[in-house]
Amino acid sequence: MRRPYPADILVLFGATGDLAHKQIWPALYSMARRGALTVPVIGVAASGWDVDRLRDYARTAIRESGGSPRHKAWRRVEETLQYIDGDYRDPEVFNALRRALGSSRAPMHYLAIPPSLFETVVVQLGRSGCAEGGRVVVEKPFGHDLASAEKLNDVLHREFPESNIYRIDHFLGKEAVENLVYFRFANAFVEPLWNREHVASVQITMAESFGVDDRGRFYDETGAIRDVVQNHLMQVAAIVAMEPPIGQDADAFRDARSIVIKAMRPLTARNVVRGQYRGYLDVPGVSPRSTVETYAAIRLDVDTWRWQGVPFYIRAGKCLPVTATEVVVQLRNPPDFLFKETIIGASNYLRFLIDPTIDIALGARTKLPGQELVGRPVELAVTGESGPVLAPYDRLLGDALAGDPVSFSREDSVEAAWRVVNPILDNKVAVHPYDPGTWGPAHPPQRRVAGAAAGGDGPEVSGISLRARDRALCIPTRD
Numbered sequence: 001m002r003r004p005y006p007a008d009i010l011v012l013f014g015a016t017g018d019l020a021h022k023q024i025w026p027a028l029y030s031m032a033r034r035g036a037l038t039v040p041v042i043g044v045a046a047s048g049w050d051v052d053r054l055r056d057y058a059r060t061a062i063r064e065s066g067g068s069p070r071h072k073a074w075r076r077v078e079e080t081l082q083y084i085d086g087d088y089r090d091p092e093v094f095n096a097l098r099r100a101l102g103s104s105r106a107p108m109h110y111l112a113i114p115p116s117l118f119e120t121v122v123v124q125l126g127r128s129g130c131a132e133g134g135r136v137v138v139e140k141p142f143g144h145d146l147a148s149a150e151k152l153n154d155v156l157h158r159e160f161p162e163s164n165i166y167r168i169d170h171f172l173g174k175e176a177v178e179n180l181v182y183f184r185f186a187n188a189f190v191e192p193l194w195n196r197e198h199v200a201s202v203q204i205t206m207a208e209s210f211g212v213d214d215r216g217r218f219y220d221e222t223g224a225i226r227d228v229v230q231n232h233l234m235q236v237a238a239i240v241a242m243e244p245p246i247g248q249d250a251d252a253f254r255d256a257r258s259i260v261i262k263a264m265r266p267l268t269a270r271n272v273v274r275g276q277y278r279g280y281l282d283v284p285g286v287s288p289r290s291t292v293e294t295y296a297a298i299r300l301d302v303d304t305w306r307w308q309g310v311p312f313y314i315r316a317g318k319c320l321p322v323t324a325t326e327v328v329v330q331l332r333n334p335p336d337f338l339f340k341e342t343i344i345g346a347s348n349y350l351r352f353l354i355d356p357t358i359d360i361a362l363g364a365r366t367k368l369p370g371q372e373l374v375g376r377p378v379e380l381a382v383t384g385e386s387g388p389v390l391a392p393y394d395r396l397l398g399d400a401l402a403g404d405p406v407s408f409s410r411e412d413s414v415e416a417a418w419r420v421v422n423p424i425l426d427n428k429v430a431v432h433p434y435d436p437g438t439w440g441p442a443h444p445p446q447r448r449v450a451g452a453a454a455g456g457d458g459p460e461v462s463g464i465s466l467r468a469r470d471r472a473l474c475i476p477t478r479d
Contacts, residue, residue: 010039010107030391109135143418144226202240205316206316295434330348
């Protein structure tokens with residue numbers, strides 16, 4: 001693997017946009033305060049602004065995120081901040097950027113712009129010489145399907161080697177997701193249980209209690225599968241299922257994730273439930289005849305020695321009862337002939353709450369007081385990790401500037417993920433209505449999920465239900 005090298009300047013395309021306002025300027029401020037932003041910043045956009053207005057925009061974004069743009073560290077960033085305004089199709093914009101780069105030998109170009117502009121900007125970077133020695137950071141979505149993802153990768157590779165392409169997926173920068181990696185491989189008791197002999201299922205849920213709101217036009221071109229399943233949640237599934245990396249370098253970790261995604265069986269209609277909350281069609285920007293899903297539940301099969309026959313259930317949806325993201329590794333029940341009780345459901349599991357807080361819990365059973373040998377389910381939990389937590393963009397921007405690609409998606413894993421979902425895109429599966437505040441469609445007809453054995457039937461995907469229980473979240477399976 002090549003030796004990582006730091007970038008010497010950051011070029012932010014889309015510097016006046018919504019993503020920059022909500023995520024990037026606050027992240028750059030946080031990095032500056034902790035001494036992690038040591039390079040000049042050049043903003044590029046087509047807004048008719050000048051550098052003073054860009055400074056004001058960045059200060060507003062910082063204030064709204066709880067920061068203070070008067071801090072001396074941010075003042076130092078402002079002193080070297082530059083701005084280039086103009087149409088991305090105009091070669092003179094990139095000639096001006098080439099002049100602004102000066103003696104830079106390792107610029108980092110962050111494309112915080114709509115995917116439709118990626119090719120235009122990348123081609124212009126190459127023609128102007130701005131791509132030389134540089135790296136590029138690309139925001140998701142990485143394509144709209146397999147064909148468009150392959151085309152996007154071809155475009156990027158014309159000007160940048162794969163080692164200098166950083167596809168940013170903010171889930172891989174979440175503290176809780178990194179904690180999942182650490183927990184798996186830092187605790188010796190986990191490995192003997194982490195296989196098809198002891199795991200009954202893996203369940204990953206990303207629930208949102210809110211709707212599409214003001215993102216109607218974008219969401220109606222995307223849907224839940226493209227928006228969060230194909231990228232965020234399949235990457236989390238890969239972390240759960242991957243083998244121990246062979247070494248500590250970035251390629252070892254990315255190889256391990258990629259191998260798992262390549263082993264995921266392409267989806268069929270039997271493995272998918274799609275839903276749309278009632279009221280979605282009234283959202284501005286949404287087609288009145290839209291069949292885009294706001295809820296998706298899928299069953300993944302991972303064809304490896306470790307996971308053969310273990311279902312991976314992934315579910316994501318809007319207007320559900322809570323906002324939370326959770327991974328549950330459900331263990332098989334022990335034999336029940338010793339005690340005079342019937343255990344309903346499964347009691348043994350490992351639960352990782354990713355949002356809104358960071359929790360790790362072990363599900364177990366303990367005896368109830370009294371003469372009878374009967375018990376109750378309990379959780380042994382580590383709740384609400386203390387200490388400073390880096391925001392995902394703060395962490396990932398720092399990694400990209402430092403040249404550390406471990407938390408970024410690689411070409412092969414992106415295309416492999418599209419191969420999994422490609423067969424069920426574009427209305428291959430009917431969409432069913434559901435009421436806001438419920439857990440999605442109520443058992444759509446003919447939508448049973450293929451079981452582990454050929455020709456067998458497993459539980460309905462929509463039958464998995466996330467429910468609030470005290471401060472915890474639990475996803476029980478239903479046989």
